[in-house]
Amino acid sequence: MDIGLVGLGKMGYNLALNMIEKGHRVVAYSRSNSKAEALKADGLKATADPAYLAGSLGKKKVIWLMVPAGEPVNQMIELFKPHLSGGDIIIDGGNSHYRDSIRRSEMLKEQGIDYVDAGISGGPEGARRSPCMMIGSSPETYSYLEALFIDLCTEDGCLRVGGAGAGHFVKMVHNGIEYGMMQAIAEGFELLEQGPYEIDYPALSGLWNTGSVIRSWLVELTGQLFSENPGLANIGPVIGSSGTGLWAVEEALQQKIPLPVITSALYTRYRSEQENSFSARLVAGLRYQFGGHEVEKP
Numbered sequence: 001m002d003i004g005l006v007g008l009g010k011m012g013y014n015l016a017l018n019m020i021e022k023g024h025r026v027v028a029y030s031r032s033n034s035k036a037e038a039l040k041a042d043g044l045k046a047t048a049d050p051a052y053l054a055g056s057l058g059k060k061k062v063i064w065l066m067v068p069a070g071e072p073v074n075q076m077i078e079l080f081k082p083h084l085s086g087g088d089i090i091i092d093g094g095n096s097h098y099r100d101s102i103r104r105s106e107m108l109k110e111q112g113i114d115y116v117d118a119g120i121s122g123g124p125e126g127a128r129r130s131p132c133m134m135i136g137s138s139p140e141t142y143s144y145l146e147a148l149f150i151d152l153c154t155e156d157g158c159l160r161v162g163g164a165g166a167g168h169f170v171k172m173v174h175n176g177i178e179y180g181m182m183q184a185i186a187e188g189f190e191l192l193e194q195g196p197y198e199i200d201y202p203a204l205s206g207l208w209n210t211g212s213v214i215r216s217w218l219v220e221l222t223g224q225l226f227s228e229n230p231g232l233a234n235i236g237p238v239i240g241s242s243g244t245g246l247w248a249v250e251e252a253l254q255q256k257i258p259l260p261v262i263t264s265a266l267y268t269r270y271r272s273e274q275e276n277s278f279s280a281r282l283v284a285g286l287r288y289q290f291g292g293h294e295v296e297k298p
Contacts, residue, residue, distance in 0.1 A: 002057045175242070
């Protein structure tokens, strides 16, 4: 399939390589000619001309956005919309707010353009090899794109979860759960750190990831992090927040649904801006491990 990819950050670039490796033709949008030239070495054709990009995609055009949530998505939609027509598709693979995705879908529908919101999990390495995708779209549009999603994702790693906005809604909840799981792991190791024993954290993480109830990729990454950075001495205590956890808590408040674990994890991220703790450094390090999110130096 021909794909016009917009956004060549960590996730977008790795997703482009994944697409090419699976036999799809990718034309990327890049406003930097030097970057466009560098991408040729990876088999990725790039252009700074949105009209040229859209015109090179064949009859049914698919534009895949991998840009930050909010105004950047709006800007890219407005940039490419004049070059699209009825039946064409825009996929938003970023972490947009699901209400924005609903609004964009309704707006684009007036021009006959199908809008797909794709929540993508797995970090940059997942995007390169085998991510998990939560898709919001019409059944017809999903049917058209399903082979592409199956190609890109891990086995059984893509699912249409509902109509417009559903993909980003589910990804928002996914990230809220992620907040709580990382916080629980970090608090457990905080207790171990303050305890009376000298414990080999990489070995313990490996043990817990071998048949225990809490085995997971996050526990695996915890062991990897301690192996690379014993004592977390080179990691600052500030935990970044992309916004999805806040949106999950705001949604819960509107629906009067208690989310004590996720809300506490969100507050801990805000608290990390004010104090230094072992658990905060561990969560910050885990975010770097799976998502490449930069950490502050101590």
